[in-house]
Amino acid sequence: MPEIVVLSGKGGTGKTSLTAAFAHLAQDHVICDLDVDAPDLHLLLAPRRLSSTAFVSGHKARIDPARCDGCGRCAQVCRFGAVTAGSPAVIDPLRCEGCKLCVTLCPAEAIEFPATHCGDWYLSETRLGPLVHAQLFPGEENSGRLVALLRQQARQLAARLGHRLILADGPPGIGCPVISSLSGADLALLVTEPTPTGLHDLERVVELCGHFRVPAGVLINKSDLNPRQADAIAAFCAARGLALLGHLPHDPAVTEAMVQGLAITEYRPDGLAQTLREIWSRVQDRLSASTGPQTNPMTAIHPLN
Amino acid sequence: MKAAIASGKGGTGKTSVTASLAAIWDSPVVAVDLDVEAPNLHIFLQPRIEGRAPAYLVVPEVDLQRCNRCRACAEICQFKAISVLGDVVLTFAEMCHGCGACQAVCPTQAISPGRRELGEISWGLAGDVGFLMGRLRVGEAMSPPLMRQVQARLAAMTADGRDVLIDAPPGVSCPAVTAVMAADAIVLVTEPTPFGAYDLDLARQAFAPLGKPMGVVVNRAGLGDERVYGLCARHGLPILAEIPYERAIAEAYSRGEVIARTGPRQEALFRNLAGRVCRLAEQRMPCAEGRHA
Numbered sequence: 001m002p003e004i005v006v007l008s009g010k011g012g013t014g015k016t017s018l019t020a021a022f023a024h025l026a027q028d029h030v031i032c033d034l035d036v037d038a039p040d041l042h043l044l045l046a047p048r049r050l051s052s053t054a055f056v057s058g059h060k061a062r063i064d065p066a067r068c069d070g071c072g073r074c075a076q077v078c079r080f081g082a083v084t085a086g087s088p089a090v091i092d093p094l095r096c097e098g099c100k101l102c103v104t105l106c107p108a109e110a111i112e113f114p115a116t117h118c119g120d121w122y123l124s125e126t127r128l129g130p131l132v133h134a135q136l137f138p139g140e141e142n143s144g145r146l147v148a149l150l151r152q153q154a155r156q157l158a159a160r161l162g163h164r165l166i167l168a169d170g171p172p173g174i175g176c177p178v179i180s181s182l183s184g185a186d187l188a189l190l191v192t193e194p195t196p197t198g199l200h201d202l203e204r205v206v207e208l209c210g211h212f213r214v215p216a217g218v219l220i221n222k223s224d225l226n227p228r229q230a231d232a233i234a235a236f237c238a239a240r241g242l243a244l245l246g247h248l249p250h251d252p253a254v255t256e257a258m259v260q261g262l263a264i265t266e267y268r269p270d271g272l273a274q275t276l277r278e279i280w281s282r283v284q285d286r287l288s289a290s291t292g293p294q295t296n297p298m299t300a301i302h303p304l305n
Numbered sequence: 306m307k308a309a310i311a312s313g314k315g316g317t318g319k320t321s322v323t324a325s326l327a328a329i330w331d332s333p334v335v336a337v338d339l340d341v342e343a344p345n346l347h348i349f350l351q352p353r354i355e356g357r358a359p360a361y362l363v364v365p366e367v368d369l370q371r372c373n374r375c376r377a378c379a380e381i382c383q384f385k386a387i388s389v390l391g392d393v394v395l396t397f398a399e400m401c402h403g404c405g406a407c408q409a410v411c412p413t414q415a416i417s418p419g420r421r422e423l424g425e426i427s428w429g430l431a432g433d434v435g436f437l438m439g440r441l442r443v444g445e446a447m448s449p450p451l452m453r454q455v456q457a458r459l460a461a462m463t464a465d466g467r468d469v470l471i472d473a474p475p476g477v478s479c480p481a482v483t484a485v486m487a488a489d490a491i492v493l494v495t496e497p498t499p500f501g502a503y504d505l506d507l508a509r510q511a512f513a514p515l516g517k518p519m520g521v522v523v524n525r526a527g528l529g530d531e532r533v534y535g536l537c538a539r540h541g542l543p544i545l546a547e548i549p550y551e552r553a554i555a556e557a558y559s560r561g562e563v564i565a566r567t568g569p570r571q572e573a574l575f576r577n578l579a580g581r582v583c584r585l586a587e588q589r590m591p592c593a594e595g596r597h598a
Contacts (some may be wrong), residue, residue: 009343011315011475016500037476038313038507040500057382059466079405090328094482094514099404100383140513141479144446172315172475173342189385196561197320204343207443225552226559250555252528258499 002291003151003166005034005185005214009201011172013191017254019169020044020263021273022189023128025280028103030161031126032154032168033133034181036146042171043262044049047124047131048105050067055119055134057142057151058098063088067110074102074111094139096123113210118142123157124295128263130157143171147180174208175203184210186291189245190215194229199236211232215290217243219279222250243286246279248272306586307469309331309488309511313504315475317494318524318548321558323472325575326435326582331468335435337459340474340483341424342441349563352428352436359422360454362441362447365408366419367394378407378416403450415455423451426458434516435462440482448474449483456487477504477511486510490586491519492545494532509540517545518588524580525550546578546586 005020006015019041023031033041061082062253063074070087082095083102088110093100104112118141121134132154136143145287182188188209192202202218209216218237225229237244249272257267265273290298310323319585320338323346327336338346363377365387376389386400387407398421408416424441427552439455441448463469473484491512495505505521512519521537524546537544548554548564565575 010345011343012317035441037478038315038504040314040503043499043503075407077409079403094486095403097402098380098383099402099406101404101406101409104406104410106383118552136478138477138507139479139514143478173340173480174443175342175441175448175480176343179444179446192560195559196344196348197390200345200348201343204443212445222555225555255498255529261499288435 001155001189001288002164002184003168004187004189004287005168005181006189006191007094007170007178007182007205008172008191009174009205011190013193014254015191016044016169018038018191018219018221019167020128021165021265021276022280022283024165024263024265025277026129026165028163029129029167030154030158030163031129031131032150032166033131034147034168034177035171036134036136036143036150037171037177037296039133039135040243041134042131044258044263045126045128045131045196046261047122047126048132049122050268052120052121054113054117055121055146056117057145058118059226060093060096060098060116061091061100061102062112062114063091064110065139069108069110071099071107073107074104075103076294077101089092116140119146119290119299121146121153121178123153124291130161132157136222144176144180151181154273169233174204178208179212182214183212187283188214190218192218192220193232194220194226194228194233198263198285199229199233202233203236206242214285217245217286219245220247223247224249243285245282246275248275270287307471307488308492308515308582308586309471309473309485310492310494311473311481311508312475312494313477313483313508314495314500317496317501318477319346319494319580320349320515321353321496321564322492322494322522322524323470326579327431327470327576328563328565329470329572330434330470330579332569334470335437335459335462335467336380336431336470336472337571338438338472339452339455341439343453344440344472345436346472347438348561349437350431350434350436352429353433354427355453356429357425357427360424360451361420362401362403362423363405363418364394364398364403364421365416367396368417371415371533373413374497374526375412377410377412377432381406381410382551399446402447423447426455428458428462435467437462448480450485452480459460477507482511485515485517488517490582491517492582493519493542494522494524495524496528497523497531497533498529499532501529502536505533506536511513511541518585520545520581520585543585545581547573548574
């Protein structure tokens with residue numbers, strides 16, 4: 001099952017708006033929002049939730065004040081500065097890493113270790129195709145595990161529906177949730193902008209794609225803001241042998257579409273949308289080049305998932 | 306006074322606001338880039354780097370001669386970073402959170418501290434602004450341990466009590482919360498779009514339990530819709546500044562320019578913002594007298 005993930009390194013380059021447009025142009029696909037931390041794709045797709053499931057992952061240490069004798073052992077052993085010694089000791093849930101060391105070493109057995117409900121994930125229906133998405137509770141962790149779970153659910157759903165493609169909106173950065181989104185994907189669409197920060201962060205995400213051997217293609221959004229910088233990005237792509245899939249102009253219609261809750265290709269079928277259709281056709285060519293006609297679904301399963 | 310510049314949504318202008326504030330700040334200040342996955346503050350501040358140090362996480366190294374295969378390490382590890390399969394002990398350094406639990410419970414002292422490289426910390430000066438940043442190694446998944454090491458160095462750099470401007474990572478999960486933890490005030494940078502409003506609300510919910518004063522900077526004001534303003538009004542979030550949506554500003558940004566340095570109007574905007582940030586932080590601790598009057 002071919003999987004495309006949209007990434008950028010730098011946030012705010014247009015990943016979500018472009019994912020929605022591609023979701024509109026694609027056929028027989030499952031859509032997946034892997035930015036579980038600050039998901040926005042649902043704001044354009046207006047999903048109708050078919051199911052909601054609790055995401056329970058990891059544990060947090062919690063002092064039972066009735067049993068704590070204030071010996072201070074927990075504060076001594078915690079490497080995350082999460083415990084303030086006292087009688088009773090106090091554990092800051094925001095700093096607790098869930099490692100269980102204090103729980104194990106507490107002589108009074110006064111520390112509980114409940115599982116954490118970190119968020120919820122959903123299967124939904126949208127006018128642009130089925131959507132697998134989630135919301136991590138604000139301030140929670142384990143986003144990498146939730147991303148892996150969403151990808152697994154998307155693959156199962158696609159297999160069940162007989163759909164041929166998974167299109168995923170990825171998170172910003174290059175850390176845990178991005179690695180979890182990228183590893184084992186068939187194509188990374190890297191959305192950048194013609195700014196020094198756009199290029200700097202693109203370089204890092206390109207290196208990450210190399211690290212995980214995922215083929216990548218680049219899209220320069222808002223390219224007319226600084227044509228020289230756009231040329232520098234094109235030169236970088238050429239030097240690295242990366243496919244440059246296209247340029248998109250800075251267009252206020254993208255924000256207008258967002259305000260209307262529409263993909264840009266639905267909001268205005270001409271102009272930008274025409275360029276996007278050309279880009280989408282190049283994406284499909286890339287995908288068949290990288291996955292081949294007889295894709296074995298097993299190749300999409302990576303040990304890190 | 307420590308202010309964290311944060312946002313839920315990426316690309317709203319955190320780094321640009323941090324760089325502009327650093328450029329016009331009246332008293333001694335350190336600007337620190339805690340967006341270690343995609344660090345960009347140096348691109349705007351162009352600091353002279355005076356030192357660099359690699360950052361490591363302590364991970365287990367098992368001495369197979371001493372190990373009696375009792376599995377206590379594998380049983381306590383919450384991160385599946387160590388396992389015992391028959392006679393074989395496997396460690397997965399990249400999964401390790403560095404908690405030290407395996408070492409603490411090993412009855413034969415067979416586990417000693419090894420290390421995994423998290424990235425690099427560098428520091429220097431941009432004019433008279435102190436500069437500090439962390440840069441996550443590409444392929445490394447965990448940013449919070451590197452961020453905590455940057456914060457430890459920051460504490461040493463600011464022992465004289467100088468001010469701190471923190472450029473936080475986007476999002477509202479563990480890295481973002483780690484970044485704002487030490488701040489006296491949180492400045493949330495957003496844009497007046499549906500995405501900006503939705504993610505601002507997430508950021509508000511994530512940071513509210515910290516009990517720190519928060520205020521909002523609306524970037525690209527005039528774009529999009531009014532949702533952000535309604536949200537701020539409903540939750541009593543003061544709007545500290547509005548940066549107008551102008552193509553000239555976007556173009557200056559695309560050239561790596563510091564917005565506060567692009568004209569007297571922009572400089573006045575950020576001077577006013579600096580004063581308001583300082584007064585916001587005063588709700589928690591006093592600022593030096595006469596600053597940003």
